[in-house]
Amino acid sequence: xxxxxxxxxxxxxxxxxxxxxxxxxxxxxxxxxxxxxxxxxxxxxxxxxxxxxxxxxxxxxxxxxxxxxxxxxxxxxxxxxxxxxxxxxxxxxxxxxxxxxxxxxxxxxxxxxxxxxxxxxxxxxxxxxxxxxxxxxxxxxxxxxxxxxxxxxxxxxxxxxxxxxxxxxxxxxxxxxxxxxxxxxxxxxxxxxxxxxxxxxxxxxxxxxxxxxxxxxxxxxxxxxxxxxxxxxxxxxxxxxxxxxxxxxxxxxxxx
Numbered sequence: 022x023x024x025x026x027x028x029x030x031x032x033x034x035x036x037x038x039x040x041x042x043x044x045x046x047x048x049x050x051x052x053x054x055x056x057x058x059x060x061x062x063x064x065x066x067x068x069x070x071x072x073x074x075x076x077x078x079x080x081x082x083x084x085x086x087x088x089x090x091x092x093x094x095x096x097x098x099x100x101x102x103x104x105x106x107x108x109x110x111x112x113x114x115x116x117x118x119x120x121x122x123x124x125x126x127x128x129x130x131x132x133x134x135x136x137x138x139x140x141x142x143x144x145x146x147x148x149x150x151x152x153x154x155x156x157x158x159x160x161x162x163x164x165x166x167x168x169x170x171x172x173x174x175x176x177x178x179x180x181x182x183x184x185x186x187x188x189x190x191x192x193x194x195x196x197x198x199x200x201x202x203x204x205x206x207x208x209x210x211x212x213x214x215x216x217x218x219x220x221x222x223x224x225x226x227x228x229x230x231x232x233x234x235x236x237x238x239x240x241x242x243x244x245x246x247x248x249x250x251x252x253x254x255x256x257x258x259x260x261x262x263x264x265x266x267x268x269x270x271x272x273x274x275x276x277x
Contacts, residue, residue, distance in 0.1 A: 028080040034071035035085065035092050038064045042096025049104040054167055057104050058160035062231065064096035065153040069201060076203075086139065090132045097156035098128035105159060105185060108167075109178045120185055124159070127189035128152040134193070147198045150191035150245070154198070154238060158188060161234035191242065198245040 045060035071089060075081040102125040110117035131152050138148070162184065166177045202208040202216045209216050218241075225233045 028078070028082065030078050031071045031075040031080055031085050032088055034067045034074055035089050038067035038071065038089075038096055039092035041067060042092065042100045045096065045100040046103050049100070049107045052107060054104065054108050054163055055169060057100070058163045058167075059231070061096065061100050061104070061156050061160035062164075062234065064092075064100070065157045068093065068096070068153050086136065090136055093132055093152050094125070094129050097152040098125040098132075101125075101156040101159045104163070105181055108163065109181055120182065123185055123189040124155065127192045128155065131192040146200060149194050149196060150188065150198055150242060152192060154241065155188040155192055158235065158238040158242065159184070161231065161238060164231045165235045191246070196245050196249045198241070 041060045041064035045057045045064065048054075048057035048060060068089070071085070075085060102121045102123075105124070106117060106121035110121045113120065131149050134149070135147075159181075162181070167173050199215055201219055202212060204220075222233070222237045226237070
């Protein structure tokens with residue numbers, strides 16, 4: 022069998038993800054909160070690119086999956102936990118340590134479940150909120166509301182507590198969340214709203230210097246939760262499809 026000469030490419034992006042997570046941790050420790058948040062966002066970008074490169078070069082491997090999970094624990098588990106602790110939760114002593122650790126603990130559980138249930142290297146949806154989405158929500162919240170000169174209001178800080186708890190629980194939930202759509206004509210035709218939402222969001226994130234990222238993730242998270250509730254109560258309301266495959270399609274498609 023001919024060896025794939027591009028097999029190292031996805032792992033290169035995974036290493037960049039991991040290194041960005043490490044820089045996020047260092048910046049959080051040094052109280053450079055905005056920089057720390059941006060490194061988490063950068064890690065999420067690299068994380069999405071390693072999967073894309075694996076598909077493009079046809080070089081997906083079990084080694085890559087395991088390395089990706091280890092990188093994700095650092096960048097999207099440890100890094101946001103350290104960030105929220107240094108930023109605010111340290112004021113609550115032992116309780117603050119526990120609250121901060123939730124993102125790391127539940128994120129690791131989310132990744133472990135993902136690896137156990139993974140069949141093949143391509144997937145149409147995520148079971149539970151993806152750990153990069155959880156970390157990016159925290160990071161983008163700080164980017165949006167924190168000012169290096171004036172800081173944050175008490176209310177904006179308090180909001181981090183229920184946010185961390187909610188994101189942690191969503192990661193281990195059974196709620197289905199959409200994957201990033203592929204750049205293809207088929208993807209555009211099958212789910213145009215989903216395609217537009219994801220890629221228009223990327224453009225707006227650049228144009229607004231990241232200010233749109235938090236609202237984007239809030240809508241993404243709420244949409245998945247609301248869609249799950251609708252599909253759960255369809256049988257009760259007499260709106261269930263004729264077969265289970267139709268229900269599964271509803272769950273996977275961004276268009277209800």
